[in-house]
Amino acid sequence: MTTTPGDIENTTDTADTADTERAVCRRLVGRTAVVTGAGSGIGLASARRLAAEGAHVVCGDVDETRGKAAAEETGGLFVQVDVTDPEQVEALFRTAYETYGSVDVAFNNAGISPPDDDSILETGLEAWRRVQEVNLTSVYLCCKAALPHMRRQGKGSIINTASFVARMGAATSQISYTASKGGVLAMSRELGVQFAREGIRVNALCPGPVDTPLLRELFAEDPERAARRLVHIPAGRFARAEEIAAAVAFLASDDSSFVNATDFLVDGGISGAYVTPL
Numbered sequence: 001m002t003t004t005p006g007d008i009e010n011t012t013d014t015a016d017t018a019d020t021e022r023a024v025c026r027r028l029v030g031r032t033a034v035v036t037g038a039g040s041g042i043g044l045a046s047a048r049r050l051a052a053e054g055a056h057v058v059c060g061d062v063d064e065t066r067g068k069a070a071a072e073e074t075g076g077l078f079v080q081v082d083v084t085d086p087e088q089v090e091a092l093f094r095t096a097y098e099t100y101g102s103v104d105v106a107f108n109n110a111g112i113s114p115p116d117d118d119s120i121l122e123t124g125l126e127a128w129r130r131v132q133e134v135n136l137t138s139v140y141l142c143c144k145a146a147l148p149h150m151r152r153q154g155k156g157s158i159i160n161t162a163s164f165v166a167r168m169g170a171a172t173s174q175i176s177y178t179a180s181k182g183g184v185l186a187m188s189r190e191l192g193v194q195f196a197r198e199g200i201r202v203n204a205l206c207p208g209p210v211d212t213p214l215l216r217e218l219f220a221e222d223p224e225r226a227a228r229r230l231v232h233i234p235a236g237r238f239a240r241a242e243e244i245a246a247a248v249a250f251l252a253s254d255d256s257s258f259v260n261a262t263d264f265l266v267d268g269g270i271s272g273a274y275v276t277p278l
């Protein structure tokens, strides 16, 4: 079957073996999407989803093995990149343009949340700076590198991964992480406003907690820690990475053509909740 942008076809969502057949739109045929942190978690699920919707996916990751595997699986291109390095980031977007002829989507998603970033009382300057570099400076660098391509084209969608903690406080603090995500949110809003009349949209994606292997392992060891968080989620569960990826695909596509400069929450209702169901 030949598909054109906007067609809907039934394909198997290979990203989630628990799901049966589901309709996947083909909204990104012919588009090029750069994904940082494509080797794992939200980035990997998004690379899969963007590819399923027809995009050429350029998988950027510092981890060669995982990044290569993601590119192989999605039929895309792997570029090894440390997102804190200006030249490597520049090369990532240049390679995408030289290989596929455009940079339509930049999903600036790579991020870290190391254990030595904790309460402000314990977090040292080195940990603070490391997290700011990887989570915030990297987004500045990626936007700076993507924008000239998008301005030349007169269109583009930039999606920067922030977090629901950019909007809500937590007593289980990771001080530099939270501050970095607040920065991502404010920067995305400003860029979305600045470049709106050039056909470029910039949104901050704010996921709630996602059910990752790491999180599962941590909570298996400490059920009280899991319960303390789960009680705040109206849905009573964490998100699946595929649910975040679906929002990324929406923001990447023309279906979100009037969605710009937002803090796009995908948090299962956490930020709207006062009392949750028993």
Ligand SMILES: NC(=O)c1ccc[n+]([C@@H]2O[C@H](COP(=O)([O-])OP(=O)(O)OC[C@H]3O[C@@H](n4cnc5c(N)ncnc54)[C@H](O)[C@@H]3O)[C@@H](O)[C@H]2O)c1
Pocket: 036, 037, 038, 039, 040, 041, 042, 043, 060, 061, 062, 063, 066, 081, 082, 083, 084, 109, 110, 111, 112, 113, 134, 161, 162, 163, 164, 206, 207, 208, 209, 210, 211, 212
């Ligand atoms: N998992 C959650 O619950 C959650 C919730 C809200 C926001 N987020 C954010 O979503 C993003 C992805 O999180 P995830 O849970 O999928 O993480 P993950 O650890 O599963 O994946 C992150 C990927 O980024 C890569 N990476 C790390 N440092 C890098 C660097 N310097 N250069 C290039 N690549 C680098 C890693 O190799 C890895 O493949 C992060 O920005 C994170 O802060 C996560």
